[in-house]
Amino acid sequence: MERAQLSTATGKERPELIAARERMNLSLQQVGKYVGVTRTTVYRWEKEGDTPRSEHLLKLRELFGMSAAALGFPEIVVDTETTTDEAKDDALATFREEDPAWRIQKIVWGWPRNDARYHVLQVTLILELEDNSMEDITRRSVIRHLALAPIDILKLSAACAVFRFPAEDILAHCTAGIVACWSLRHGTELALADDIVSYYIPTLKEIVRTAPGVQRKVAADLLAQCYLLRSLLAGHLARKHDKISYAQQAEKYSVIAESLLLQVTALRIKASAYWYTHQYKQALHAALQAKHLLDERDKQDKQKTVSSRHAQAPLPKLLYSYVYAGLASFQARDKQEESALLSLKKAHETFFSRPPDEIVPIWINHSIGTLLLNDGGTHALLGNHKAAADSLSQIETKHAQDMTIPFSCRVEAMIDQAIAEAKRTDHEAGSMERCILLWKTAIEGAKTLKSDLFDDAIRAHAAMCAAWPGETDVSDLDDLIVHW
Numbered sequence: 227m228e229r230a231q232l233s234t235a236t237g238k239e240r241p242e243l244i245a246a247r248e249r250m251n252l253s254l255q256q257v258g259k260y261v262g263v264t265r266t267t268v269y270r271w272e273k274e275g276d277t278p279r280s281e282h283l284l285k286l287r288e289l290f291g292m293s294a295a296a297l298g299f300p301e302i303v304v305d306t307e308t309t310t311d312e313a314k315d316d317a318l319a320t321f322r323e324e325d326p327a328w329r330i331q332k333i334v335w336g337w338p339r340n341d342a343r344y345h346v347l348q349v350t351l352i353l354e355l356e357d358n359s360m361e362d363i364t365r366r367s368v369i370r371h372l373a374l375a376p377i378d379i380l381k382l383s384a385a386c387a388v389f390r391f392p393a394e395d396i397l398a399h400c401t402a403g404i405v406a407c408w409s410l411r412h413g414t415e416l417a418l419a420d421d422i423v424s425y426y427i428p429t430l431k432e433i434v435r436t437a438p439g440v441q442r443k444v445a446a447d448l449l450a451q452c453y454l455l456r457s458l459l460a461g462h463l464a465r466k467h468d469k470i471s472y473a474q475q476a477e478k479y480s481v482i483a484e485s486l487l488l489q490v491t492a493l494r495i496k497a498s499a500y501w502y503t504h505q506y507k508q509a510l511h512a513a514l515q516a517k518h519l520l521d522e523r524d525k526q527d528k529q530k531t532v533s534s535r536h537a538q539a540p541l542p543k544l545l546y547s548y549v550y551a552g553l554a555s556f557q558a559r560d561k562q563e564e565s566a567l568l569s570l571k572k573a574h575e576t577f578f579s580r581p582p583d584e585i586v587p588i589w590i591n592h593s594i595g596t597l598l599l600n601d602g603g604t605h606a607l608l609g610n611h612k613a614a615a616d617s618l619s620q621i622e623t624k625h626a627q628d629m630t631i632p633f634s635c636r637v638e639a640m641i642d643q644a645i646a647e648a649k650r651t652d653h654e655a656g657s658m659e660r661c662i663l664l665w666k667t668a669i670e671g672a673k674t675l676k677s678d679l680f681d682d683a684i685r686a687h688a689a690m691c692a693a694w695p696g697e698t699d700v701s702d703l704d705d706l707i708v709h710w
Contacts, residue, residue, distance in 0.1 A: 238274075238275040239272065239273055239275070240271065240272055240273075240275065240297070240298035240299070241298070242296060242297050242298035243271060243272050243286075243297045243298050243299075244272050246290045246292060246296075246297060247268075247272075247290075250290070253265070253582050253583045254268045254269055254272075254353075254583055257286075257289065260285065260289050261278075261282050261285040261286060261289070262281075262282065262285065263278075263282060264353075264354075264357055265353060266350060266353035266354050266357065269349065269350060269353055270350060273346050273349070273350075274346060274350065277299060277300070278299070283299060286299075326354070326357070326360050326364055326365075326368055327364075327367070327368050327371060329354065330351060330354050330355075330368055330372065330402075331371075331372075331375075333347070333350055333351065333354065333402075334347070334351075334372075334375075334398055334399060334401075334402045335398075337398045339392075339394040339395075342440045342441070342444055344397060344398070344401040344444050344447070344448070345447075345587070347398065347401050347402070348401055348402075348404075348405050348587065348588065349585050349587075351372070351401075351402055351405045352405060352588055355368070355369065355405070355409060366413070369406045369409045369410060370406070370410075371406075372402045372403060372405065372406035373403050373406035373407050373410060373418075373419070373422045374403075374422065375399050375402065375403060376396070376399045376400050376403045376425065376426055377422065377425045379399065380395065380396055380399055382396075382400075382425045382426060382428075382429050383425060383428060383429075384424045384425045384427070384428065385428065386428050387428045387429045387431070387432035388428075388429055389429070389432075393433055393437055393441050393445075394441075396429060396430075396433070397433070397441065397444050397445065397448065400426045400429075400430060400448050401448060403422070403423075403426060404423065404426070404448060404451050404452060404455070404589075405588055407419040407422055407423045407455060408451075408455060408588045408589055409588070410422075411455065411458065411459065411632065411634075412632040412633070413632075413633055414633055414674050414675055416459050416462050416463060416634065416675055416676070416677065417459075417463060417676060419455065419459060420455075420456060420459045420460075420463060423452050423455055423456060424456070426448070426452055427449065427452055430445045430448055430449045430452070431445075431449065433445035434446050434449065434479070434482065442482070443482070443483050443484060444483075446479040446480075446482035446483035447479070447480075447483035447485055447488065449475075449476075449479040450475075450476045450477075450478075450479040450480040450483060450485070450488045450492060451476075451488070451587075451589050453472045453473070453475040453476035453479065453492075454472075454473070454476045454488075454491060454492060454495055454589050454591075455589065456468070456472040457469045457470075457472035457473040457476060457495050457496075457499055458495065458498075458591060460472060460499075461498075461499075461502050461678060462634060462675060462676075462677035462678055462679065463676070463677070463678070464678050466499075466502050466503055466678065467503055469498070469499035469502060469503065470496065470499040470500065470503060472499075473492060473495045473496035473498075473499045474496065476488070476491075476492040476495065476496075477489060477492035477493060477496060480492050486519060486523060486541070487541060487542075487545065487587070488589075489519065490516045490519050490520060490541075490545060490549065491545065491548070491589065491590055491591075493512050493513070493515050493516035493519070494512075494513065494516045494548055494549050494552055495591070496512045497509045497510070497511075497512035497513040497516065497552055497553075497556065498552060500512060501555075501556065501559075506556070506559050506560065507560075509556050509559075510553075510556040510557065510559075510560055513549065513552050513553040513556050514553070516549045516553075517549055517550075517553055520541070520545075520546060520549060523538075523541060526538070527540070542580070542584055542585075542586045542587075542590065543576045543577070543579060543580040543581075543584065544576075544577065544580060544584065544586045544590055544592055545586075545590055545592075546572070546573075546576040547572075547573045547574075547576040547577035547580075547592060547597060548573075548590055548591070548592035548596070550569045550570070550572040550573035550576065551569075551570070551573035551577075551592070551596065551597050551600035551601070552600060553569045554566045554567070554569035554570035554573060554600060554601075554604045555600050555603045555604050555607065557569055558603075558604045558605075558607035558608050559607050563608055566604055566607075566608065567604075567608075570600070570601060570604050573597060573600065573601075574597070574601075577592075577594070577597050593630050593631050593632070593635070594621075594624045594630070594631065595621050595624065595625065595630070595631030595632065595635040595636065595639065596631075596635055598617050598618060598620050598621050598624070598639070599618070599621065599635060599638060599639050599642065601617040602614040602615070602617035602618035602639070602642055602643070602646065603642065605617060606642070606645070606646050606649075611646045611647075611649045611650045611651075612646075612650055612652065614642070614643075614646040615643055615646040615647050615650065618639045618640075618642050618643035618646060619643055621635070621636055621639040622636065622639075622640075633671065633674075633675070634675055634677065634679070636671070637668050637671035637672055637675065637677070637679055638679055638682070640664045640665070640667055640668035640671070641664075641665070641668045641672075641679060641682045641683050641686045642686075643664055644661045644664045644665045644668065644686045644689070644690065645685070645686045645689045647660060647661045647664070648661055648686070648689040648690045648692070648693040648694075649689060649693065653693070658690075658693075658694050658697065658699070658700065659699075661690055661693075662690075662699060662700065662703065665683065665686055665687060665690065665703065666703070666706065668683050668686070669683040669706055669707070670706075673710050676710055680709065680710075683707075684707060687700075687703055687704075687707065690703075
């Protein structure tokens with residue numbers, strides 16, 4: 227193996243390297259492109275203590291104009307002589323690096339047992355799965371493998387706690403598995419994601435109950451993530467009332483984990499759970515609780531200087547946008563037009579003012595798609611159906627640009643857009659035909675997902691029938707309303 231790669235992950239950050247990159251206002255991807263590696267590799271150099279190969283270290287020194295020591299690395303003498311064994315080792319290392327399944331599993335199995343920063347492991351895996359060089363079919367295979375590993379390798383059970391491996395191994399594999407299950411949710415395998423994550427819960431609960439402090443917090447953090455996912459999935463899987471209990475469990479474990487980030491997210495998802503069960507006052511109350519926690523955190527940050535050793539890491543701006551976007555819809559439903567439009571404005575401002583390299587947990591359920599979905603919903607609730615339709619129509623275009631919008635979000639947007647178009651008082655030429663096309667695509671999507679969005683599609687059809695009475699092209703759509 228190449229002599230420059232002295233060690234595996236040490237689990238320690240390199241603030242010198244991070245500061246050098248930020249001083250030059252470079253992203254992880256830009257540094258990786260210059261050096262000749264992926265942004266994930268740069269992230270691991272910064273956050274996990276990985277040591278780069280000699281040629282990569284030389285490139286870093288050249289880019290930043292600093293010595294290896296000044297960047298937080300040991301000074302390495304590059305030996306230009308390469309033995310046959312070393313060449314073979316390099317070839318094997320290259321082969322391993324080029325195989326995504328092996329590369330990702332090596333990250334999980336190689337995670338240091340004394341490193342409890344499992345959030346860093348999650349970010350590393352997310353960046354790996356976002357690698358554009360990986361083919362979609364390979365990515366789906368890797369995701370399923372990661373999700374099933376805690377069940378097939380660790381033998382976890384949905385019925386009871388199982389401890390065939392040390393808690394550290396269980397936490398590492400569940401960390402990876404949860405990332406994979408959230409990734410499954412972005413596609414069409416919603417029921418599979420829900421089934422798999424249910425296997426993690428009993429063992430994680432037992433770790434929370436019996437483990438020492440750090441492991442207890444990590445397990446609680448992972449449990450909160452499991453319940454956030456199950457709450458979101460319940461609305462699609464004909465279990466809308468489970469959404470509330472799962473969100474409450476997520477909130478409970480976020481408090482045990484002492485994670486404000488998770489607690490705010492749990493309240494936001496609990497607000498959505500109340501909303502989808504028509505408990506609108508409770509939805510608004512939960513959303514205001516989430517906003518209150520953000521406001522309190524902002525006050526604390528203002529009272530502390532940047533140099534204070536007690537300064538807290540900033541919360542992602544995406545979280546603020548997520549909270550404000552939901553709050554806007556809830557306020558619009560409560561006829562608070564001025565407040566709703568102000569919240570919507572803040573949702574957009576915080577979304578588009580994010581740093582280009584903002585690292586966000588996969589379980590913050592917010593993207594340009596959900597922002598536009600809430601934007602459209604807010605305008606629809608305020609009676610401005612043209613503005614609602616305009617916002618919702620942008621979602622497919624945005625998805626084509628960055629492919630980050632979950633399939634379920636796109637289906638929901640098409641249904642809402644069909645309703646908004648039908649309720650407009652200024653129908654344009656081709657409005658009916660556009661609605662019909664949207665509706666056909668949406669109901670087939672709901673069937674693919676086996677989602678409760680099917681019921682929403684039926685309501686959209688009723689709105690279309692009311693907008694264009696007597697039109698056989700609309701009434702004949704009844705033939706497609708066949709439950710799976």
